[in-house]
Amino acid sequence: MKNDTIVTDLCIIGAGPVGLFSVFEAGLLKMRCHLIDVLPQVGGQLSEIYPQKPIYDIPGFPVIKAQELIDNLIEQIRPFNPTFSLGELVKEIYKLDENTFRIKTSENTIVEAKAIVIAGGLGCFEPRKPSIENLSQFEGKGISYFVKNIEQYRDKRIVIAGGGDSALDWTIELSKIAKKVTLIHRNNSFRGSPDSADKIFKMAESGEIDLVLGTTLNKVDGDTKLQKVYITNNQGFTDELSADALIPLFGLTPKLGPIADWGLNLESNAIAVNTLDYSTNEPGIYAIGDINTYPGKLKLILCGFHEAALMAQGAFKRVFPDEKLTFKYTTVYGVNSF
Numbered sequence: 625m626k627n628d629t630i631v632t633d634l635c636i637i638g639a640g641p642v643g644l645f646s647v648f649e650a651g652l653l654k655m656r657c658h659l660i661d662v663l664p665q666v667g668g669q670l671s672e673i674y675p676q677k678p679i680y681d682i683p684g685f686p687v688i689k690a691q692e693l694i695d696n697l698i699e700q701i702r703p704f705n706p707t708f709s710l711g712e713l714v715k716e717i718y719k720l721d722e723n724t725f726r727i728k729t730s731e732n733t734i735v736e737a738k739a740i741v742i743a744g745g746l747g748c749f750e751p752r753k754p755s756i757e758n759l760s761q762f763e764g765k766g767i768s769y770f771v772k773n774i775e776q777y778r779d780k781r782i783v784i785a786g787g788g789d790s791a792l793d794w795t796i797e798l799s800k801i802a803k804k805v806t807l808i809h810r811n812n813s814f815r816g817s818p819d820s821a822d823k824i825f826k827m828a829e830s831g832e833i834d835l836v837l838g839t840t841l842n843k844v845d846g847d848t849k850l851q852k853v854y855i856t857n858n859q860g861f862t863d864e865l866s867a868d869a870l871i872p873l874f875g876l877t878p879k880l881g882p883i884a885d886w887g888l889n890l891e892s893n894a895i896a897v898n899t900l901d902y903s904t905n906e907p908g909i910y911a912i913g914d915i916n917t918y919p920g921k922l923k924l925i926l927c928g929f930h931e932a933a934l935m936a937q938g939a940f941k942r943v944f945p946d947e948k949l950t951f952k953y954t955t956v957y958g959v960n961s962f
Contacts, residue, residue, distance in 0.1 A: 628734075630707065632658040633943045635727050635737035637714055640668020642913035642928035643743035644697040649936035651704030655943050658735055660727070664711040667694040673770040674790070678797060681926055693925075709733045717886055723942075725908060739939045742883065742895065742904075742911040743928070752874040754785065754841045766850025767870045771798075779803045783853045783865055785841055786873035787811055792820040794871065799833050806834040806865060808841070808855055836863075844870060883915075891917050901938025902931050908942055910935045 634650050636643045639661035647657045663672050667690075670677075675691035682688055688696075712729035720726050720736065727735040751769035753759060759767065771777070771794055778801045784791055787809040793816075795807045807824065814821040828835035836855065842862055843854035853865045889896040889905045894917035897903060902910050912935050913928035921927075940949050 630658050630709075630733065630735045632656045632707070632735065632737050634658070634739050634741055634939060635660065635725065635735045636741045636743055637661075637727075638668065638743035638913070638915075639663070639666040639708065639710070640743065640913070641670060641693060641697055641925050642932055643668070643741070644694070644701055645929050646741055646743060646912065646932040646936065647701040647704055647706045648697075649933045650939065651701065651706075653936055653940045653949070655936070655940065657704070657706045658709070658737070659706055660709045660712055660714055660729060660733075660735070662711065662713045666698065666708065666710065667691065670694050673772070675772055676774045676797075677771065677790070677793060679925070681924060683926065709735070713882065715882060723908075738908070738943045740909045741935060741939070742909065742915055743913045743932075744883065744915045751872075754872050754874065756841055756844060758844060762844055762846060762850045762870075765848065766846065766868060767844065767872070769872060771871065774798070774801065777802055777869060780868040781866055782806070782869045782871065783808065783867045784871045784873060785809070786875075787814045787816065788873065788875060789816040789820065790875075791873040792816040792824055794873065795833060796820065796823055796827070799827065804834065806836060806867075808836045808839045810838065810840045812837045839863075841870075841872065894921075900934075902935045903938060910939060 633655040634657045636646050636657055636659045639659045643659055644666065650657050665671055670690035671694055677690045678687045679690055679693060680687055682693060709729060712731045712733055714727055715730050716728040717740065718726055723738055725737050725740050727737065777798050780802055781804045782798055782802045783806045784795050785808050791807065792814060795805055799805045824835065827833045838858045839855045841853065842856040844850060845852045850867060850870060853867045853870050854862055855865060856862045884890065887906060888909065895904055895911040895915055897911050897916045897918055899918050902912050902916060904911050912931040914923045937949065
Protein backbone atom coordinates (compact mmCIF):
# COMPACT_ATOMS: atom_id res chain seq x y z
CA MET A 625 0.00 0.00 0.00
CA LYS A 626 1.55 3.28 -1.14
CA ASN A 627 1.23 6.19 1.26
CA ASP A 628 3.67 8.86 0.04
CA THR A 629 2.11 11.65 -1.97
CA ILE A 630 3.91 12.89 -5.07
CA VAL A 631 3.65 16.66 -5.37
CA THR A 632 4.27 18.19 -8.79
CA ASP A 633 3.19 20.99 -11.11
CA LEU A 634 1.87 18.93 -14.03
CA CYS A 635 0.57 15.37 -13.86
CA ILE A 636 0.81 13.97 -17.39
CA ILE A 637 -1.37 10.95 -18.09
CA GLY A 638 0.31 9.06 -20.88
CA ALA A 639 4.05 8.56 -21.46
CA GLY A 640 3.98 8.25 -25.23
CA PRO A 641 5.86 10.63 -27.55
CA VAL A 642 3.50 13.58 -26.99
CA GLY A 643 3.48 13.10 -23.22
CA LEU A 644 7.27 12.93 -23.18
CA PHE A 645 7.66 16.06 -25.29
CA SER A 646 5.30 17.84 -22.90
CA VAL A 647 7.96 17.39 -20.21
CA PHE A 648 10.43 19.27 -22.39
CA GLU A 649 8.06 22.16 -23.07
CA ALA A 650 7.02 22.33 -19.41
CA GLY A 651 10.63 22.11 -18.27
CA LEU A 652 11.57 25.14 -20.32
CA LEU A 653 9.02 27.02 -18.21
CA LYS A 654 10.32 25.62 -14.90
CA MET A 655 7.34 23.30 -14.35
CA ARG A 656 7.89 19.93 -12.70
CA CYS A 657 6.24 16.87 -14.26
CA HIS A 658 5.11 13.44 -13.12
CA LEU A 659 3.93 10.96 -15.77
CA ILE A 660 1.52 8.05 -15.30
CA ASP A 661 1.07 5.30 -17.88
CA VAL A 662 -0.76 1.98 -17.79
CA LEU A 663 2.03 0.38 -19.84
CA PRO A 664 5.09 -0.95 -18.00
CA GLN A 665 7.49 1.23 -20.00
CA VAL A 666 7.53 4.69 -21.53
CA GLY A 667 6.89 5.13 -25.23
CA GLY A 668 3.18 4.42 -25.58
CA GLN A 669 2.10 2.72 -28.79
CA LEU A 670 5.48 3.36 -30.41
CA SER A 671 7.28 1.13 -27.89
CA GLU A 672 4.46 -1.32 -27.17
CA ILE A 673 3.08 -1.96 -30.66
CA TYR A 674 5.58 -1.03 -33.37
CA PRO A 675 9.01 -0.15 -31.96
CA GLN A 676 10.74 -0.84 -35.27
CA LYS A 677 8.22 0.90 -37.50
CA PRO A 678 9.81 3.64 -39.63
CA ILE A 679 8.35 7.13 -39.16
CA TYR A 680 8.76 9.63 -41.98
CA ASP A 681 7.13 12.87 -40.81
CA ILE A 682 9.28 13.98 -37.87
CA PRO A 683 10.99 17.27 -38.83
CA GLY A 684 14.72 16.90 -39.28
CA PHE A 685 14.56 13.10 -39.64
CA PRO A 686 13.96 11.77 -43.18
CA VAL A 687 13.22 8.47 -41.43
CA ILE A 688 13.46 7.36 -37.80
CA LYS A 689 12.45 4.13 -36.10
CA ALA A 690 9.69 4.48 -33.52
CA GLN A 691 11.81 3.30 -30.59
CA GLU A 692 14.68 5.52 -31.65
CA LEU A 693 12.34 8.50 -31.51
CA ILE A 694 11.29 7.52 -27.98
CA ASP A 695 14.92 7.09 -26.93
CA ASN A 696 15.73 10.55 -28.27
CA LEU A 697 12.77 12.09 -26.44
CA ILE A 698 13.87 10.46 -23.17
CA GLU A 699 17.35 11.91 -23.63
CA GLN A 700 15.88 15.32 -24.46
CA ILE A 701 13.86 15.52 -21.21
CA ARG A 702 16.56 14.09 -18.94
CA PRO A 703 17.74 17.55 -17.73
CA PHE A 704 14.27 18.23 -16.31
CA ASN A 705 14.21 15.13 -14.05
CA PRO A 706 10.62 13.96 -14.59
CA THR A 707 9.25 11.19 -12.37
CA PHE A 708 7.13 8.24 -13.49
CA SER A 709 4.47 5.81 -12.30
CA LEU A 710 4.42 3.02 -14.90
CA GLY A 711 2.10 0.04 -15.13
CA GLU A 712 -0.57 2.05 -13.32
CA LEU A 713 -4.04 3.17 -14.41
CA VAL A 714 -5.52 6.46 -13.22
CA LYS A 715 -8.68 5.56 -11.34
CA GLU A 716 -9.75 8.76 -9.57
CA ILE A 717 -9.35 12.49 -10.09
CA TYR A 718 -10.81 15.09 -7.78
CA LYS A 719 -10.07 18.62 -6.61
CA LEU A 720 -8.51 19.38 -3.26
CA ASP A 721 -9.16 23.07 -3.90
CA GLU A 722 -9.48 25.42 -6.87
CA ASN A 723 -5.78 25.13 -7.69
CA THR A 724 -4.91 21.53 -6.86
CA PHE A 725 -5.97 18.13 -8.21
CA ARG A 726 -5.47 14.83 -6.47
CA ILE A 727 -4.94 11.79 -8.70
CA LYS A 728 -5.13 8.19 -7.47
CA THR A 729 -3.94 5.19 -9.49
CA SER A 730 -4.76 1.49 -9.52
CA GLU A 731 -1.65 0.93 -7.38
CA ASN A 732 -2.75 3.53 -4.81
CA THR A 733 -0.17 6.06 -5.94
CA ILE A 734 -1.31 9.55 -4.96
CA VAL A 735 -0.27 12.57 -7.02
CA GLU A 736 -1.12 16.18 -6.27
CA ALA A 737 -0.75 18.58 -9.17
CA LYS A 738 -1.80 22.06 -10.17
CA ALA A 739 -2.74 20.90 -13.67
CA ILE A 740 -3.46 17.64 -15.45
CA VAL A 741 -2.40 16.88 -19.01
CA ILE A 742 -4.12 13.96 -20.73
CA ALA A 743 -1.77 12.65 -23.41
CA GLY A 744 -3.17 9.13 -23.53
CA GLY A 745 -3.04 8.59 -27.30
CA LEU A 746 -6.07 6.51 -28.18
CA GLY A 747 -6.71 5.73 -24.53
CA CYS A 748 -7.03 2.00 -23.89
CA PHE A 749 -6.91 0.25 -27.24
CA GLU A 750 -7.10 -3.15 -28.86
CA PRO A 751 -6.57 -4.28 -32.45
CA ARG A 752 -9.52 -4.67 -34.81
CA LYS A 753 -9.57 -8.34 -35.75
CA PRO A 754 -11.00 -9.90 -38.91
CA SER A 755 -14.08 -12.07 -38.51
CA ILE A 756 -12.48 -15.48 -39.02
CA GLU A 757 -13.75 -18.45 -37.06
CA ASN A 758 -10.46 -20.03 -35.95
CA LEU A 759 -8.35 -16.87 -35.79
CA SER A 760 -7.49 -17.16 -32.09
CA GLN A 761 -6.10 -20.66 -32.64
CA PHE A 762 -3.09 -19.19 -34.45
CA GLU A 763 -2.59 -15.97 -32.50
CA GLY A 764 1.04 -16.01 -31.40
CA LYS A 765 1.60 -18.97 -33.73
CA GLY A 766 1.94 -17.06 -36.97
CA ILE A 767 -0.77 -14.43 -36.53
CA SER A 768 0.07 -11.12 -34.87
CA TYR A 769 -1.43 -7.66 -35.00
CA PHE A 770 1.75 -5.67 -34.28
CA VAL A 771 5.35 -5.92 -35.47
CA LYS A 772 7.62 -5.71 -32.44
CA ASN A 773 10.66 -7.64 -33.65
CA ILE A 774 11.27 -7.30 -37.36
CA GLU A 775 13.86 -10.08 -37.36
CA GLN A 776 11.26 -12.75 -36.62
CA TYR A 777 9.98 -12.22 -40.17
CA ARG A 778 13.30 -12.68 -41.93
CA ASP A 779 13.08 -15.20 -44.82
CA LYS A 780 9.38 -15.82 -44.04
CA ARG A 781 6.34 -15.85 -46.33
CA ILE A 782 4.20 -13.02 -45.01
CA VAL A 783 0.62 -12.00 -45.76
CA ILE A 784 -0.30 -8.46 -44.68
CA ALA A 785 -3.95 -7.40 -44.73
CA GLY A 786 -5.05 -3.78 -44.66
CA GLY A 787 -5.10 -0.53 -46.58
CA GLY A 788 -3.89 2.10 -44.11
CA ASP A 789 -0.47 3.56 -43.42
CA SER A 790 0.63 0.70 -41.13
CA ALA A 791 -0.15 -1.92 -43.78
CA LEU A 792 1.66 0.05 -46.48
CA ASP A 793 4.68 0.91 -44.33
CA TRP A 794 5.16 -2.63 -43.07
CA THR A 795 4.78 -4.08 -46.56
CA ILE A 796 7.59 -1.81 -47.75
CA GLU A 797 9.79 -2.49 -44.73
CA LEU A 798 9.30 -6.26 -44.46
CA SER A 799 9.84 -6.76 -48.19
CA LYS A 800 13.51 -6.00 -47.51
CA ILE A 801 14.01 -9.10 -45.36
CA ALA A 802 11.14 -11.50 -46.05
CA LYS A 803 11.15 -14.37 -48.51
CA LYS A 804 7.85 -13.13 -49.89
CA VAL A 805 5.33 -10.46 -48.92
CA THR A 806 1.73 -10.46 -50.13
CA LEU A 807 -0.43 -7.42 -49.40
CA ILE A 808 -4.18 -7.96 -49.60
CA HIS A 809 -6.84 -5.26 -49.35
CA ARG A 810 -10.58 -5.34 -49.80
CA ASN A 811 -10.65 -2.19 -51.96
CA ASN A 812 -8.79 -1.13 -55.09
CA SER A 813 -7.34 1.98 -53.48
CA PHE A 814 -5.60 2.69 -50.17
CA ARG A 815 -6.39 4.91 -47.17
CA GLY A 816 -2.69 5.46 -46.46
CA SER A 817 -0.43 8.21 -47.75
CA PRO A 818 -0.40 8.64 -51.54
CA ASP A 819 3.39 8.43 -51.60
CA SER A 820 3.39 5.05 -49.84
CA ALA A 821 0.56 3.79 -52.05
CA ASP A 822 2.56 4.79 -55.14
CA LYS A 823 5.57 2.85 -53.83
CA ILE A 824 3.39 -0.22 -53.28
CA PHE A 825 2.06 -0.19 -56.84
CA LYS A 826 5.58 0.20 -58.24
CA MET A 827 6.87 -2.65 -56.05
CA ALA A 828 4.04 -4.87 -57.27
CA GLU A 829 4.83 -4.01 -60.89
CA SER A 830 8.50 -4.87 -60.41
CA GLY A 831 7.69 -8.14 -58.63
CA GLU A 832 9.12 -7.11 -55.26
CA ILE A 833 5.79 -7.90 -53.59
CA ASP A 834 2.51 -9.55 -54.49
CA LEU A 835 -0.49 -7.22 -54.39
CA VAL A 836 -4.03 -8.62 -54.31
CA LEU A 837 -6.82 -6.03 -54.28
CA GLY A 838 -10.59 -6.48 -54.00
CA THR A 839 -9.98 -9.37 -51.61
CA THR A 840 -10.86 -10.27 -48.02
CA LEU A 841 -9.53 -12.79 -45.53
CA ASN A 842 -11.67 -15.91 -45.49
CA LYS A 843 -9.93 -18.61 -43.46
CA VAL A 844 -6.62 -19.58 -41.84
CA ASP A 845 -5.27 -23.08 -41.37
CA GLY A 846 -2.24 -25.04 -40.19
CA ASP A 847 -1.03 -27.70 -37.79
CA THR A 848 0.65 -26.30 -34.68
CA LYS A 849 1.46 -23.08 -36.56
CA LEU A 850 -0.08 -21.04 -39.35
CA GLN A 851 0.54 -22.53 -42.78
CA LYS A 852 -2.21 -21.29 -45.09
CA VAL A 853 -4.33 -18.18 -45.58
CA TYR A 854 -7.46 -18.30 -47.69
CA ILE A 855 -8.73 -15.18 -49.45
CA THR A 856 -11.95 -14.49 -51.34
CA ASN A 857 -12.30 -11.87 -54.06
CA ASN A 858 -15.31 -9.70 -54.85
CA GLN A 859 -16.60 -12.27 -57.34
CA GLY A 860 -16.71 -14.95 -54.65
CA PHE A 861 -13.69 -16.94 -55.81
CA THR A 862 -11.41 -18.31 -53.06
CA ASP A 863 -7.63 -18.66 -53.35
CA GLU A 864 -5.07 -20.28 -51.07
CA LEU A 865 -1.81 -18.62 -50.01
CA SER A 866 1.05 -20.43 -48.29
CA ALA A 867 2.11 -18.32 -45.33
CA ASP A 868 4.37 -18.43 -42.30
CA ALA A 869 2.88 -15.23 -40.92
CA LEU A 870 -0.33 -13.22 -41.20
CA ILE A 871 -0.41 -9.61 -40.02
CA PRO A 872 -3.93 -8.11 -40.11
CA LEU A 873 -3.57 -4.33 -39.79
CA PHE A 874 -7.11 -3.00 -39.58
CA GLY A 875 -6.41 -0.31 -37.02
CA LEU A 876 -7.17 -0.03 -33.33
CA THR A 877 -10.42 0.23 -31.42
CA PRO A 878 -10.05 3.11 -28.96
CA LYS A 879 -11.57 2.91 -25.50
CA LEU A 880 -11.29 5.88 -23.18
CA GLY A 881 -11.58 3.73 -20.06
CA PRO A 882 -11.90 5.76 -16.81
CA ILE A 883 -11.37 9.02 -18.73
CA ALA A 884 -14.97 8.73 -19.96
CA ASP A 885 -16.18 9.26 -16.38
CA TRP A 886 -14.25 12.45 -15.62
CA GLY A 887 -16.93 14.90 -16.75
CA LEU A 888 -15.08 16.07 -19.85
CA ASN A 889 -16.82 17.02 -23.09
CA LEU A 890 -16.51 14.05 -25.42
CA GLU A 891 -17.03 13.77 -29.16
CA SER A 892 -16.79 10.30 -30.73
CA ASN A 893 -14.51 8.89 -28.03
CA ALA A 894 -12.25 11.95 -28.09
CA ILE A 895 -11.92 14.93 -25.74
CA ALA A 896 -13.06 18.29 -27.11
CA VAL A 897 -10.50 21.06 -26.51
CA ASN A 898 -9.96 24.78 -27.01
CA THR A 899 -7.10 25.22 -29.49
CA LEU A 900 -5.93 28.36 -27.70
CA ASP A 901 -4.14 26.15 -25.16
CA TYR A 902 -5.75 22.70 -25.59
CA SER A 903 -7.70 23.07 -22.39
CA THR A 904 -10.84 21.02 -21.78
CA ASN A 905 -14.15 22.18 -20.33
CA GLU A 906 -12.69 21.42 -16.87
CA PRO A 907 -10.35 24.25 -15.80
CA GLY A 908 -6.85 22.93 -15.18
CA ILE A 909 -7.24 19.79 -17.33
CA TYR A 910 -5.67 19.77 -20.81
CA ALA A 911 -5.76 17.13 -23.55
CA ILE A 912 -3.15 16.77 -26.30
CA GLY A 913 -2.30 14.24 -28.99
CA ASP A 914 -4.59 11.63 -30.51
CA ILE A 915 -6.98 11.67 -27.57
CA ASN A 916 -8.30 15.18 -28.31
CA THR A 917 -10.50 16.59 -31.05
CA TYR A 918 -11.14 19.99 -32.61
CA PRO A 919 -12.00 21.31 -36.09
CA GLY A 920 -9.20 20.38 -38.49
CA LYS A 921 -7.63 17.84 -36.13
CA LEU A 922 -4.86 15.70 -37.63
CA LYS A 923 -3.73 12.63 -35.69
CA LEU A 924 -0.01 13.07 -36.29
CA ILE A 925 2.82 12.99 -33.76
CA LEU A 926 4.17 16.30 -35.02
CA CYS A 927 0.75 17.90 -34.42
CA GLY A 928 0.81 16.54 -30.87
CA PHE A 929 4.20 18.19 -30.36
CA HIS A 930 2.73 21.54 -31.43
CA GLU A 931 -0.20 21.04 -29.06
CA ALA A 932 2.21 20.26 -26.20
CA ALA A 933 4.01 23.56 -26.74
CA LEU A 934 0.83 25.64 -26.60
CA MET A 935 -0.52 23.61 -23.67
CA ALA A 936 2.60 24.38 -21.64
CA GLN A 937 2.18 28.10 -22.26
CA GLY A 938 -1.40 27.91 -20.98
CA ALA A 939 -0.57 25.69 -18.00
CA PHE A 940 2.18 28.10 -16.91
CA LYS A 941 -0.46 30.73 -16.18
CA ARG A 942 -2.24 28.30 -13.87
CA VAL A 943 0.86 26.96 -12.14
CA PHE A 944 2.44 30.41 -11.68
CA PRO A 945 -0.50 32.86 -11.72
CA ASP A 946 1.57 35.73 -10.30
CA GLU A 947 4.52 35.38 -12.67
CA LYS A 948 4.95 36.95 -16.08
CA LEU A 949 5.65 34.48 -18.86
CA THR A 950 8.83 35.44 -20.69
CA PHE A 951 9.46 33.05 -23.54
CA LYS A 952 13.11 32.35 -24.37
CA TYR A 953 14.58 30.55 -27.36
CA THR A 954 16.61 27.41 -26.66
CA THR A 955 18.87 28.28 -29.60
CA VAL A 956 20.02 31.36 -27.71
CA TYR A 957 20.05 30.23 -24.09
CA GLY A 958 20.47 26.45 -24.19
CA VAL A 959 18.35 23.96 -22.26
CA ASN A 960 20.38 24.10 -19.03
CA SER A 961 19.72 27.82 -18.64
CA PHE A 962 15.96 27.37 -18.32
